[in-house]
Amino acid sequence: MSPGPRAPGPVLAAFGLLLARLSSSSAVPDVPGFAALFGTKTRYQEVNPNPSADPSVLRPPPGERCVPVHVTAVVRHGTRYPTSRNIRRILELSELLTGGRRDPGGAGGQRDPGGAGGQRDPGEAGRLIRDRWECWYTEDMDGQLVPQGRAELRQLARRLAALFPALLSEHNVRKRSVSFVTSSKHRCVSSVEAFQEGLHQHWGRHGAPDYAHRVDDELMRFFERCRGYVEGVETNRTALLEVEKFRHGDEMEAVRRRVAEKLGVAPQRLTPDLVETAFFLCSYELSIRSVHSPWCLLFEERDAQVLEFLSDLQQYWKRSHGHAITGLSSCPLFHHVFRTLDKAGRPRRSTDPPPEPASILVGHGETLLPLLALLGLYKDQTPPTASNYHSQHGRQFRSSRIVPYAANLLLVLFDCQRGPRLQLLLNEAPVRFPGLAEDAPLYRDVRAAYRHLLDGCDSRTECEVRPGARGPSTEL
Numbered sequence: 001m002s003p004g005p006r007a008p009g010p011v012l013a014a015f016g017l018l019l020a021r022l023s024s025s026s027a028v029p030d031v032p033g034f035a036a037l038f039g040t041k042t043r044y045q046e047v048n049p050n051p052s053a054d055p056s057v058l059r060p061p062p063g064e065r066c067v068p069v070h071v072t073a074v075v076r077h078g079t080r081y082p083t084s085r086n087i088r089r090i091l092e093l094s095e096l097l098t099g100g101r102r103d104p105g106g107a108g109g110q111r112d113p114g115g116a117g118g119q120r121d122p123g124e125a126g127r128l129i130r131d132r133w134e135c136w137y138t139e140d141m142d143g144q145l146v147p148q149g150r151a152e153l154r155q156l157a158r159r160l161a162a163l164f165p166a167l168l169s170e171h172n173v174r175k176r177s178v179s180f181v182t183s184s185k186h187r188c189v190s191s192v193e194a195f196q197e198g199l200h201q202h203w204g205r206h207g208a209p210d211y212a213h214r215v216d217d218e219l220m221r222f223f224e225r226c227r228g229y230v231e232g233v234e235t236n237r238t239a240l241l242e243v244e245k246f247r248h249g250d251e252m253e254a255v256r257r258r259v260a261e262k263l264g265v266a267p268q269r270l271t272p273d274l275v276e277t278a279f280f281l282c283s284y285e286l287s288i289r290s291v292h293s294p295w296c297l298l299f300e301e302r303d304a305q306v307l308e309f310l311s312d313l314q315q316y317w318k319r320s321h322g323h324a325i326t327g328l329s330s331c332p333l334f335h336h337v338f339r340t341l342d343k344a345g346r347p348r349r350s351t352d353p354p355p356e357p358a359s360i361l362v363g364h365g366e367t368l369l370p371l372l373a374l375l376g377l378y379k380d381q382t383p384p385t386a387s388n389y390h391s392q393h394g395r396q397f398r399s400s401r402i403v404p405y406a407a408n409l410l411l412v413l414f415d416c417q418r419g420p421r422l423q424l425l426l427n428e429a430p431v432r433f434p435g436l437a438e439d440a441p442l443y444r445d446v447r448a449a450y451r452h453l454l455d456g457c458d459s460r461t462e463c464e465v466r467p468g469a470r471g472p473s474t475e476l
Ligand SMILES: *[C@@H]1O[C@H](CO)[C@@H](O)[C@H](O)[C@H]1NC(C)=O
Pocket: 231, 232, 233, 236, 237, 238, 239, 467, 468, 469, 472
């Protein structure tokens, strides 16, 4: 099937139809109940429903006089179109359905009397998708930031400017003492621009700001430059075995059967990849167009939980604690952040140039997850595996909550009576450093906790280690 027009007509029509059906019952749910389980495709508002520039999130010890002197923000780009790889899968999935419309009964190939092959009668969801949904995705959309994503970054910038008025001030930005660094990907460059638009709006300025940023993939896309990581993990099937096992395991098999039934296709034609694609479609239509898509009707809460776990397994083993080299690949960014903090916290003579008040670093989920892993955050006692889904309901490692669109890690340095203090916030909520008891511990205690990394964590040696020479870091 050729990709449909971009006009929202058919989707909205399906939505209208859906509304008409649902409004016979009392409340019309405008978002699926599982919208907070979309992993890295989760909307920021699911994680932080009422973001506000509330200064009570800044937590230096009460009674100690402190002023923020620097903020570093590591920010993920906002909501985007699917990447071309996912768009190709979307086209494949939509072809599977329309193929059946043209050739009812025969598309499945196998014509076994038991009815295991071919098209079946779709359920309500399958009918809505076939009749009312038109595929509007085209490959050229490839991961670009969407208007909603621009808005997320503008709003984040406005809140941060309100929270740190003396740091993200117009004066500081104009005299270029705030640095803006981004990954070279267009969704990130667009995000850093949207961030600057947000600041501009916050100061009550009209028109376009004087955009200024520096592209630095060594910092923001370190993951593709670390050979030990690329060969040892990213492209190594063995390293991602738990993900593959779960993808083809019992829990996913049950989801696949239920979804195939609702879609009216033979289960064997709906690969686990296509089940994920259908789930992503539900997420894309919500995040990009704020539409409760008929694709969402294919899933129940229990299915969404299984798919969330699959996504967490993937992030855990590919982008986080699963293998030590993944965290270590972020050493360049780790050192950059701490060098900036060191400078900002150092006592100065009045003749020294003032330190950088803020550093805005825009990248990817793949930028944030390894850095958080290196810092030791969100590490559960038991790693998630293909066989422990049922004991992982209380896990800390939830990619939906950690890296939604526009996810952000803030490192806020305070000048306090007893010396500098550092606070971490993830998605604008305080997070503690592992092993440190305060929200904003003394900076020297943070440095002591990460001493081994500050003195080492050399990506040249870590990344060039012969893959396989290092054991996996898991407790398995
Ligand atoms: C792939 O991953 C496995 C498991 O972590 C590891 O033992 C093996 O050495 C890796 N292979 C390569 C080529 O890095």
